[in-house]
Amino acid sequence: MATRSLRRKVFRALSSLQSSSNSIEATQNLSLSLLTEEEYHTLANSTIHDLLEKLEEYGDCVDIDGFDVDYGVKWTNLHGYNEVLTLKLGDLGTYVINKQTPNRQIWMSSPVKYMNGT
Template sequence: MASRKLALGLTAARRLRSRSTVLVLSSPLLEGSTSTSHVAQSTGDAPGPSAVDYRSILPEDEYHKLADETIHDLLEKLEEYGDSLQMDGFDIDYGNQVLTLRLGELGTYVVNKQTPNRQIWLSSPRLSTFVHSGPSRFDWDAPTNGWIYRRTGANLVELLQKEIGELCGTPVELS
């Protein structure tokens, strides 16, 4: 009997997760507008805000152009930096749209494209930089002409320049 109740409960939970949620919001700020309410629709398994349609923010071809330019510029400048630096374990590699910078015992940086989100992701060995787990997600910001981490406002190139220079003990120019 208990297993049947559990099965019925799981079935009901699945049905609830698969339905759309529609919220109708009234706002006194909208008085005088032609509409007295706004409709926000969310679909999916998780509660919370709807997923952003990144295609409407930055077209895919423009995203690839900007992300590829940024990653290739970083690759060239980091290769030059590595040639001038005497450090065991310094290695830079680029393949499959992933830039990997190894700094020996100091750690590894990984910079890669995330096309569906129109982002560049960064994994950093510096634990103090980020208070969350996982990669940091940088979005293109046209007004600043750079990749910006929305949680902190950090610029990708400036952040890498600061961290790598501090870790290696020698300033690096990446911009």
């Protein structure tokens, strides 16, 4: 229930940003001030665990060579120990999802590169 109320708090705050004339600055201020570090970890962990469950269910339904989902604590030089979700899709690449606590975000690295074509 606490996670649900945190999500509502975030969605209300994000909705108010739509009318902001300087949304980039407002988003940065929101991400650092809206949630305490403890609230952020609660919400981020819940979100990543929900994603993990959905990806595991998806993995049971598809036939992709090399499909694997891994979640665990990994060492990073920048942040020390951090929880990381790794999704391997064989020839389609590997995606890594982890928390970025200083800016209260969840990041995803992707093997897909987008080019701005003309």
